[in-house]
Amino acid sequence: MAEMPPAAGLYLHIPFCRSKCAYCDFYSMTDTSLIPRFVTALCNEINQYEEEFLEFDTIYLGGGTPSLLSLEEIESIMEAIWRAFTILPDAEITIEINPADRGRSELAELNDLGINRISIGVQSFDDRELLFMGRRHTAEQAAQTLEDAHGAGFVNIGLDLIYGLPDQTVRRWQSSLGEALRFDPSHLSCYELEIKPCTPLGRRLKRGDFASQNEDTQRDFFVRTSELLEEAGFVHYEVSNFARGMERASRHNQKYWDHTPYLGLGPSAHSFRGARRWWNHESLDDYLHALENGMLPKCGSETINRDELRMEALFLGLRTRKGIDMQQFKNRHGIDLMEIKGSELREWSRAGLIEIEGSHIRPTRSGMIVADALALF
Amino acid sequence: MENIRNFSIIAHIDHGKSTLADRLIQLTGVSDARTFRDQILDTMDIERERGITIKSQAISLPYRARDGKDYVLNLIDTPGHVDFSYEVSRSLASCEGVLLLIDASQGVQAQTLANLYLAMEHDLEIIPVINKIDLPSADIEWVLGQIESELGLDPAHHLACSAKEGIGIGDILEAIVQRIPPPTGSPGASLAALIFDAQYDLFRGTLIHCRVFDGTVKSGDTIRFMFNDSVYRVEEVGRFLLTREKRAQLSAGEVGYIIAGVKTVSSVSIGDTITMDEKPCPKPLPGFREIKPVVFASIYPISSDDYEDLAEAVEKYKLNDAAFLYEKDSSIALGQGFRCGFLGLLHMDIVQERLEREYGLSIMLSVPSVRFRFTLKDGDVLTVDNPSHYPGPMAIEKAEEPYIRAAMMLPDRYLGSVMNLCIEKRGTNSNLRYLSPGRVELIYEMPLAEVIYDFYDRFKSMTQGYGSFDYDLIDYRQSDLVLLDILVNGEKVDALSQIVHRERARARGVHACDRLKEEIPRQMYKIAIQGAIGDEIVSRSTISAFRKDVTAKCYGGDITRKRKLLEKQKMGKKRMKMIGSVSIPQSAFLAVLKSDTDS
Ligand SMILES: Nc1nc2c(ncn2[C@@H]2O[C@H](COP(=O)(O)OP(=O)(O)OP(=O)(O)O)[C@@H](O)[C@H]2O)c(=O)[nH]1
Ligand code: SF4
Numbered sequence: 004m005a006e007m008p009p010a011a012g013l014y015l016h017i018p019f020c021r022s023k024c025a026y027c028d029f030y031s032m033t034d035t036s037l038i039p040r041f042v043t044a045l046c047n048e049i050n051q052y053e054e055e056f057l058e059f060d061t062i063y064l065g066g067g068t069p070s071l072l073s074l075e076e077i078e079s080i081m082e083a084i085w086r087a088f089t090i091l092p093d094a095e096i097t098i099e100i101n102p103a104d105r106g107r108s109e110l111a112e113l114n115d116l117g118i119n120r121i122s123i124g125v126q127s128f129d130d131r132e133l134l135f136m137g138r139r140h141t142a143e144q145a146a147q148t149l150e151d152a153h154g155a156g157f158v159n160i161g162l163d164l165i166y167g168l169p170d171q172t173v174r175r176w177q178s179s180l181g182e183a184l185r186f187d188p189s190h191l192s193c194y195e196l197e198i199k200p201c202t203p204l205g206r207r208l209k210r211g212d213f214a215s216q217n218e219d220t221q222r223d224f225f226v227r228t229s230e231l232l233e234e235a236g237f238v239h240y241e242v243s244n245f246a247r248g249m250e251r252a253s254r255h256n257q258k259y260w261d262h263t264p265y266l267g268l269g270p271s272a273h274s275f276r277g278a279r280r281w282w283n284h285e286s287l288d289d290y291l292h293a294l295e296n297g298m299l300p301k302c303g304s305e306t307i308n309r310d311e312l313r314m315e316a317l318f319l320g321l322r323t324r325k326g327i328d329m330q331q332f333k334n335r336h337g338i339d340l341m342e343i344k345g346s347e348l349r350e351w352s353r354a355g356l357i358e359i360e361g362s363h364i365r366p367t368r369s370g371m372i373v374a375d376a377l378a379l380f
Numbered sequence: 381m382e383n384i385r386n387f388s389i390i391a392h393i394d395h396g397k398s399t400l401a402d403r404l405i406q407l408t409g410v411s412d413a414r415t416f417r418d419q420i421l422d423t424m425d426i427e428r429e430r431g432i433t434i435k436s437q438a439i440s441l442p443y444r445a446r447d448g449k450d451y452v453l454n455l456i457d458t459p460g461h462v463d464f465s466y467e468v469s470r471s472l473a474s475c476e477g478v479l480l481l482i483d484a485s486q487g488v489q490a491q492t493l494a495n496l497y498l499a500m501e502h503d504l505e506i507i508p509v510i511n512k513i514d515l516p517s518a519d520i521e522w523v524l525g526q527i528e529s530e531l532g533l534d535p536a537h538h539l540a541c542s543a544k545e546g547i548g549i550g551d552i553l554e555a556i557v558q559r560i561p562p563p564t565g566s567p568g569a570s571l572a573a574l575i576f577d578a579q580y581d582l583f584r585g586t587l588i589h590c591r592v593f594d595g596t597v598k599s600g601d602t603i604r605f606m607f608n609d610s611v612y613r614v615e616e617v618g619r620f621l622l623t624r625e626k627r628a629q630l631s632a633g634e635v636g637y638i639i640a641g642v643k644t645v646s647s648v649s650i651g652d653t654i655t656m657d658e659k660p661c662p663k664p665l666p667g668f669r670e671i672k673p674v675v676f677a678s679i680y681p682i683s684s685d686d687y688e689d690l691a692e693a694v695e696k697y698k699l700n701d702a703a704f705l706y707e708k709d710s711s712i713a714l715g716q717g718f719r720c721g722f723l724g725l726l727h728m729d730i731v732q733e734r735l736e737r738e739y740g741l742s743i744m745l746s747v748p749s750v751r752f753r754f755t756l757k758d759g760d761v762l763t764v765d766n767p768s769h770y771p772g773p774m775a776i777e778k779a780e781e782p783y784i785r786a787a788m789m790l791p792d793r794y795l796g797s798v799m800n801l802c803i804e805k806r807g808t809n810s811n812l813r814y815l816s817p818g819r820v821e822l823i824y825e826m827p828l829a830e831v832i833y834d835f836y837d838r839f840k841s842m843t844q845g846y847g848s849f850d851y852d853l854i855d856y857r858q859s860d861l862v863l864l865d866i867l868v869n870g871e872k873v874d875a876l877s878q879i880v881h882r883e884r885a886r887a888r889g890v891h892a893c894d895r896l897k898e899e900i901p902r903q904m905y906k907i908a909i910q911g912a913i914g915d916e917i918v919s920r921s922t923i924s925a926f927r928k929d930v931t932a933k934c935y936g937g938d939i940t941r942k943r944k945l946l947e948k949q950k951m952g953k954k955r956m957k958m959i960g961s962v963s964i965p966q967s968a969f970l971a972v973l974k975s976d977t978d979s
C-alpha cells in the first residue's frame with residue numbers, strides 16, 4: 004500500500020505575553036505595542052510561502068499568548084491564511100487561550116472565524132500554585148473561561164495543566180486533575196514542571212528556595228496521571244497528552260511526532276519538510292527586520308541525514324502510544340528493527356516496557372516514562 | 381673503541397636515576413638551558429605525568445676527560461619499579477658497567493639488590509653511588525655499612541652526590557671513564573648486533589635499537605635477522621642524542637639505531653641478533669632471559685568491530701614493550717580479545733593506557749589473575765592464569781598458588797594496622813626489624829593473589845604515603861581455591877570471574893556485587909548482580925531501574941535539540957560494553973578489585 008502524502012500542519016507563533024510566567028523559557032515579549040507591526044509582518048510571511056507549500060489540514064495559533072491579539076488582528080491573519088494556502092475542509096484549527104483574556108462572546112466570534120479547537124492554559128486549579136508559577140489568573144477565572152468556551156459553542160476543548168511543583172503532593176495534584184475533569188474537556192495536556200536554569204524559578208531553585216521533586220515522585224505523578232485519566236476514559240496517546248478518544252487527539256501536534264511536514268511562521272517557529280528543517284529568528288526585532296526588508300525571517304536550517312532521521316523517528320515514535328510500525332519504519336528508514344534489535348525488543352517486552360503486536364511496537368505506560376532511553380539502543 | 385663507555389644507571393624506584401642522567405647530560409653540554417627540562421629522558425607523557433621512568437632510554441654523551449682525551453659515554457637510564465625490571469636487564473646486556481644509585485636516606489631497598497644481582501649476572505663493573513646527600517635525613521655512614529653488609533661491595537669505592545643540587549657529578553664522569561672498561565669486540569669481524577628495543581614508525585617502519593658487539597653496519601648493507609633469516613637493506617644508522625642523530629656507520633662497541641624499512645612487525649624480535657647477510661656471524665648473541673609474567677588479564681575492544689585494530693596495535697606495541705606477552709583469547713561475554721601477561725599491576729595499567737593513547741583504542745580489561753597450579757586427579761599438572769580455564773572442583777587433587785615475600789618499610793606508628801592488613805591477606809612468617817628509630821622494615825610471606833586484590837591501595841592509604849612496598853616471588857604453596865563467578869541478570873560474565881581462596885570467596889562475592897552496583901549506571905530495568913560458587917549464590921545486589929527519563933514537551937523546536945542530546949548520550953554508551961542488554965562501563969572490571977576505602 005503506497006503512503007498518501009499527508010496534509011501539512013501550519014503553526015503560527017504569537018510572541019507576546021502580558022507578563023512572563025516564572026517557569027517559562029519560550030520566546031515571548033511583554034511589550035504589546037509591537038503587535039500591529041508583527042501582524043503585518045506575519046501576514047507578509049504567510050504570503051511569501053504562498054507558492055511553495057502544500058495543503059494544510061491543521062492550523063495552530065500558539066505562543067506566547069495568541070489571545071492577546073484583537074479579534075480583528077486574528078481575523079486578518081486567518082484571512083491571509085485562507086487566501087494564501089489550501090486549507091482542507093474539516094481542518095483542525097486551534098487557538099491557545101489564556102484564562103480571563105476572552106469573554107464568552109469573543110470566544111463565539113473566534114468560533115465564527117472557523118477556529119474549532121481551543122486550548123486553555125489553566126495550569127492549575129490551586130491559586131497558591133498559580134501564584135508560585137507566576138500565572139496572572141486565578142483558578143476561578145480559569146473555570147469561567149472553560150464555561151465560556153462551552154457556552155461559545157466549542158466542542159473540542161483542551162486544557163493544559165502542570166504537575167510536579169515543589170512540595171506538591173500527588174494527592175493535591177489529583178484534586179486539580181479532578182477539578183479539570185468536571186469541565187468535561189475533550190483533551191488534556193499534563194506537563195511535568197521542568198525547571199530550566201535560565202528562568203526565574205531556575206534561579207530560585209539554584210538559590211535553594213525550594214527543592215525539585217525526586218525521580219521517584221516524578222514517576223508517581225506520571226503514573227497516577229495516566230491511570231486516573233485512563234480510568235476517566237482518556238487515551239494516553241503521548242507522554243504528556245490525553246484525549247477523549249483518538250479523534251480528539253491533537254491532529255496538529257501528531258505531525259511533529261511522525262515526520263509529517265509542517266510550516267512554522269512567526270519568531271522562533273520551526274518548519275519541517277522531507278529531510279529539511281529550518282527555523283526563524285527568535286527575536287522579534289530580527290524577525291520584523293527581515294520581513295520589512297522583503298526577506299524571509301529564516302535564521303537556520305539543517306538537512307537531516309538518514310541516521311538522524313531514523314533516530315528521530317525512533318524517539319518520537321516511542322513517545323506516542325501509537326508507537327512504531329516496524330514495516331513502515333523499514334520502508335522509510337531501511338532498517339528492520341526486529342532483525343537488528345530483536346533481542347532487546349523482546350527483553351523490553353518481557354520487562355513490560357513495550358508491547359509487540361505484529362509489526363507494531365508500542366510503549367506501555369512504564370515504557371513511555373523512559374522513552375528517551377528506549378530510543379538510545 | 382678505547383674511548384667508548386657503555387653504562388646504565390640502576391637503582392630502586394625514585395632514588396634519582398633520571399635526575400642524575402639530567403646532570404650528566406647538562407655537564408657534557410648535550411642539553412643547554414633552552415632544551416633542558418627535568419627528567420629529560422622521561423620522554424613519554426605517561427612518564428612525565430606519573431613522575432616515573434617506564435622505559436629505558438639511551439643517550440650518547442661526548443666527554444673530554446681530565447686526561448685530555450675525548451670519550452663517548454653511552455648512558456642508559458633505566459626504570460626502578462619492579463614491574464619494569466625487564467627493561468633494566470635488557471639495558472644491561474649493552475653495557476660494561478653500571479652506576480648503582482642508593483638514596484642516602486632510604487638506603488638499600490629491594491630493587492637495589494635485585495638490580496645489583498642483574499648487573500653481577502652480566503659481569504659488569506659496579507660503581508655504587510650514594511645520592512641525595514643534600515637531604516637532611518641523609519645518613520651516609522649507615523648506607524656505607526649497607527653497601528658492605530647487604531650488597532657485599534667495597535664501600536671504599538663509593539661515590540657520593542646530590543643529583544638534584546649537582547654536587548659530585550664531575551667525579552662520577554671521571555669514574556665512568558676510569559673504572560668502566562671499554563667495550564671489546566672487533567669492528568672488522570662479522571656483524572653481531574643485539575636488538576634490545578624497537579619502536580614502530582608509520583613512515584619508516586621499525587626503528588631498531590641495538591648494541592653492536594662485533595663488526596660494522598652502515599646504510600646500504602644487507603642485514604639478516606638471525607631468528608627468522610629475513611633480510612633487509614639498511615637505510616640509515618645513527619645514535620641517540622636528545623633526538624636521533626644520523627651517522628655514517630655503527631661499529632663494535634657502539635649503541636645506536638638501525639632503520640631498514642622493516643614494515644613487517646613480526647620480523648623484529650627483541651633479543652635477536654642482526655648480522656650481515658653475506659658474511660654472517662657464527663652464532664647469535666645470548667639474547668635475553670625469558671619473561672615471567674605474574675599478572676594476567678584479557679584485553680577486549682569495547683566495540684567488537686575494533687578487534688582487527690586491536691590486533692594490529694598489540695603487535696606494534698609489543699615491539700616497544702618486550703615484557704608484554706599476549707595471545708588470542710575469546711570470552712563468551714566480551715567476544716574476541718587477547719590474553720596478556722604483565723610483570724605487575726603497574727605494568728598492566730601502563731599497557732592499557734599506552735594502547736589507548738598511542739593507538740586511539742577503547743579497550744576493556746578483565747579482572748586480573750595470578751597463575752595458579754592445579755594437580756588433577758589423573759596426575760596432570762595444569763597452570764591456570766585465566767579463570768575460565770578453572771578445571772572444576774571434582775577434577776582437582778591439589779591446588780597451589782604463588783607466594784611472595786613482601787618487604788614493607790614504614791614509620792612504626794602504622795605498624796599495628798599494616799600487620800592486621802597482612803594477616804587479613806593471609807600473610808605468614810612475619811619478620812620485623814628497626815631500620816632506624818621510628819622506622820621499621822616488615823617482611824611477610826603472602827599469596828600474590830591477595831596483593832593484586834586491593835592490598836596496595838589500602839597499604840598506601842594506611843601509611844599515608846610514608847610506606848614503601850616491594851615483593852619477590854618465592855614459591856607455590858598449597859591452597860584451597862574455588863571459582864567465583866559473577867552473573868549479571870542471570871548471565872555469567874566470564875571476564876569478571878576470579879579464582880579465590882575458599883575462605884575469602886563469600887566476602888569477595890559481596891564486595892564484587894557492591895562495587896559493580898556502584899559502577900554500573902542505572903538502566904531501563906532492574907539489574908540483578910550475583911556472585912556464585914558453582915551453583916551456590918553467595919552474594920547479590922540489585923541496581924534499580926531508572927525511574928523516569930523522558931522530557932515533558934517535544935514539539936517543533938524541541939526535536940533537533942533533543943536529537944543532538946540523544947546522539948551525545950549514544951556516543952557515551954558506545955564506550956560501554958554490552959553484556960546481554962546491560963551496558964557495563966570499562967571501570968567495572970577493575971572496580972571489583974578495588975577496596976572500599978579508596979574512592
Ligand atoms: N633532595 C634530592 N632529591 C633528589 C635527588 N635526586 C633526585 N631527587 C628527587 O627524587 C625524585 C625521584 O627522582 P627521579 O630522578 O625521577 O628518580 P628515578 O630513580 O629516575 O625514578 P624511577 O625512574 O621512577 O625509578 C624526584 O622528585 C627528584 O627531584 C637529590 O640528589 N636530592
Ligand atoms: S503565557 Fe505561556 S508563553 Fe507566555 S510567559 Fe506564560 S508560559 Fe510563557
Ligand SMILES: [Mg+2]
Nearest residue numbers: 397398432433
Ligand atoms: Mg627515572
